[in-house]
Amino acid sequence: MYIDKAEQPGPAVTAIDLGGTAMKGSVWDRAGRELLRRDRPTPVAAGVLAIVAAVVDLHHELVSALHEQDPELSVQALGLICPGLVDPRGGIALYSANLGWRDLPLRELVSAALAMPVSLDHDVRSAGRAEAEFGAARGVSEALYVQIGTGIAATLIIGGEVLVGSRGRTGEIGHVPARPDGEPCACGQRGCTETYASAAAIARRYRSRTREPAGLGVEIDAGIDAEVVIARAAAGDDAARQVFDEAIQALAIALAGYTMLADPELIVLGGGLSRAGALLIDPLAAELTARLTWREPPRITIGAFAADAGRRGAAQAALRLLSPAWQ
Amino acid sequence: MYIDKAEQPGPAVTAIDLGGTAMKGSVWDRAGRELLRRDRPTPVAAGVLAIVAAVVDLHHELVSALHEQDPELSVQALGLICPGLVDPRGGIALYSANLGWRDLPLRELVSAALAMPVSLDHDVRSAGRAEAEFGAARGVSEALYVQIGTGIAATLIIGGEVLVGSRGRTGEIGHVPARPDGEPCACGQRGCTETYASAAAIARRYRSRTREPAGLGVEIDAGIDAEVVIARAAAGDDAARQVFDEAIQALAIALAGYTMLADPELIVLGGGLSRAGALLIDPLAAELTARLTWREPPRITIGAFAADAGRRGAAQAALRLLSPAWQ
Structure with missing residues (x-):
């Protein structure tokens, strides 16, 4: 096709x-x-x-x-x-x-x-497959597609193929413990990556610090709300900057762990939060580089197909x- | 062969x-x-x-x-x-x-x-390849070999093949951040898995709490020293139990992260610490199960070829x- x-x-x-x-x-x-x-x-x-x-x-x-x-x-x-x-x-x-x-x-x-x-x-595996076959990861043998929206999930691209795993349960990077014993996650564990770094978590954590009502953006949409938080962080809002920094750190911890294990060449970001573009990629790349030893970090880019x-x-x-x- | x-x-x-x-x-x-x-x-x-x-x-x-x-x-x-x-x-x-x-x-x-x-x-990739082709992971498509000695490293077995990665730098599970911003690691990062869970770390952390000299065992050997700590933990020594619990938690955090991402069927343990057998596997399996949501944990076993x-x-x-x- x-x-x-x-x-x-x-x-x-x-x-x-x-x-x-x-x-x-x-x-x-x-x-x-x-x-x-x-x-x-x-x-x-x-x-x-x-x-x-x-x-x-x-x-x-x-x-x-x-x-x-x-x-x-x-x-x-x-x-x-x-x-x-x-x-x-x-x-x-x-x-x-x-x-x-x-x-x-x-x-x-x-x-x-x-x-x-x-x-x-x-x-999300389907989205990663599209990016691997025809999008931002086309032609890349070792890559990770990470979709950040209400939750966070990933697609592992290994040898140019999407990894399905022993029972098809791959890619749950949103529940990798970025902060073990940290904030409780809806899944029952603590400190899961998506507890800090999903678009929904960014919006929720900012609201809980500022006591603003839901729907910071044009409509009640976690992606848009998170974009507002990111824009406020860039404009110097302290609460927004702190929440966004913690999101970036959690993402970088999870991505550093994956990089140490599987040595990807490229990380592709998709989902609502990826609309933030350089405001997301630049601090994430810096934090990931800081958390890796002995090696160049993988490249980070935005997916070709968005939603x-x-x-x-x-x-x-x-x-x-x-x-x-x-x- | x-x-x-x-x-x-x-x-x-x-x-x-x-x-x-x-x-x-x-x-x-x-x-x-x-x-x-x-x-x-x-x-x-x-x-x-x-x-x-x-x-x-x-x-x-x-x-x-x-x-x-x-x-x-x-x-x-x-x-x-x-x-x-x-x-x-x-x-x-x-x-x-x-x-x-x-x-x-x-x-x-x-x-x-x-x-x-x-x-x-x-x-360690060579050891994992031996276990995948002729040892404990023979015939298993999705597995992880983890060698725990002076350091900790792993071999990812994906689709029955050893994963080499984009530049051959796979398997550094010892430097997956189990406790981000935790104890400093020799690599320059903080809270790396092997800072808590390698045989050397178990011996070192126990010594630093009890002020015992190096060489708890028959000879000065991190593997043997760690075995002594594990035996003392089993016998009720509080400091030994605490150090060993923290090692098990760090390992379980790193293995939970890998399981969430790659969905292995089997985890094979090798290296000096694996000589502890059930004293290692039983608490590790319990802690890994507790840190996984929605899914059965992968089986854990000891490698066939030891050193x-x-x-x-x-x-x-x-x-x-x-x-x-x-x-």
């Missing part, structure tokens, strides 16, 4: 990014072009089976919308991604606190309902389910 | 483990049997070129000793391993504080002096340099 092999109509795929609050659907052609989007809220309160039914409904809605837009294209596979712990080989949604499941055979459930091939992967990386990776995975001739 | 393909004489290889105090030489046949050993001190004070010359001398001594023992075998390659940062693809000894070098083309130097193929790798793992891996690497027919 992403090479425009032919102009004649071919198969299309849907991609659904199943998040804790919203389900984001899209349709892609075999050249990797996004054709349309449809979103809807995730019916979390209605339970696991209602969520699965909503995925199936959203897929049908996408197919109908595509048919109106271009009757010659036919959807032939679905690329599904979700948060939590996901085993992509077995197609199992292992665990998600937000979505309320454990060991759910999500891929087979949806595939049976649609009578169509379905791929399932972790949302689209996950759905783009899901579409790629769905296209791979079709005949190799279509890729 | 390790499969006794033929009884007739074939090529042999030497393996030299070049450490900061001793050089440990051995000769191996193509079936992976160790034929003899010769050790000598490393002439660290005499400088880098003297160390290289001593490697060459030790190789010649091994060849002569083999000739006396079995005149039909001929040595055809050398497997060299050393500590520090090593780039095995380029054959470069990147850095060693103890051995005093930086960016030394060690493989080419020794190969030119011997007119013979030479392999170069990191000592021989590094030289065994070096011999394997040297045999690989010969014709595939000899492997």
Whole structure:
């Protein structure tokens, strides 16, 4: 995909990014072009089976919308991604606190309902795969993609391939203990990286020091709120600077540990916080360099696909389910 | 190798483990049997070129000793391993504080002096390779080998292969920040895992609390001293228990971080401290389990080759340099 092999109509795929609050659907052609989007809220309160039914409904809605837009294209596979712990080989949604499941055979459930091939992967691993194959980490053998939004998760790129791990539970850098026995994390542990460094944590920790209400930015959005904190830190606000410094330190501790272990050449940042650009990269690179001994630090850059990386990776995975001739 | 393909004489290889105090030489046949050993001190004070010359001398001594023992075998390659940062693809000894070098083309130097193929790798990666191919991690796709002695280093086994990284600098788990901003480490950072959890650190930290002189055990050996501390901890000595608990916590923090990122199935412990067996594994497994959320911890076991793992891996690497027919 992403090479425009032919102009004649071919198969299309849907991609659904199943998040804790919203389900984001899209349709892609075999050249990797996004054709349309449809979103809807995730019916979390209605339970696991209602969520699965909503995925199936959203897929049908996408197919109908595509048919109106271009009757010659036919959807032939679905690329599904979700948060939590996901085993992509077995197609199992292992665990998600937000979505309320454990060991759910999500891929087979949806595939049976649609009578169509379905791929399932972790949302951030999918985003990292897109960056590795076509984005900022293209051509780099050893890299780490780190997505910083409401939480923090990563994709390990090892030998140019996305690491799935022994049961598909890789990349939980948000729960690497950056400050062991530090502040409590929602996961039950203490001092997890994302407790200090996620966009949500930056906004929350700043609010708790300044007692400002939620929604510092244009809307109530952790990413935007964190951007406001970063901008205030740059402008000299002491509380903002302290919260942002602690975020940078936690990130640098987690990244130094990974660098010591796996020796990546490149770190790619994605997710809402990566919109801060140089305001994020410059202090993070300085802190990471200071925390490494004997070695040059890996380069740090911003991802190519911003918020689209996950759905783009899901579409790629769905296209791979079709005949190799279509890729 | 390790499969006794033929009884007739074939090529042999030497393996030299070049450490900061001793050089440990051995000769191996193509079936992976160790034929003899010769050790000598490393002439660290005499400088880098003297160390290289001593490697060459030790190789010649091994060849002569083999000739006396079995005149039909001929040595055809050398497997060299050393500590520090090593780039095995380029054959470069990147850095060693103890051995005093930086960016030394060690493989080419020794190969030119011997007119013979030479392999170069990191000592702990070599040990991990032996455990992955023929030892405790045999057949396991995702594993971590952790060698705990004077320092702590690791071998990452990913997809059944040893991870070399972007410049061969993988596995420095001893310098993963377990206690950021904790006790100073010899590397210049603070709170590195090995500052609390190496055999040397356990002995040193216990001595500093009890003011006992060095050499608690039969001889002055960090491994034995640490074993004494562990035995005293088991017997109820408060200072020993506290030092050992802090070592276990630091190790568990580093291993929890790696598990969150790379999802290994198995952790193999080697090096001097691994002689403590269940006294080490049981509390470490408990602490690791307590520091992981949402998931089963990886299994923890003791390596199959104990102190021989590094030289065994070096011999394997040297045999690989010969014709595939000899492997």
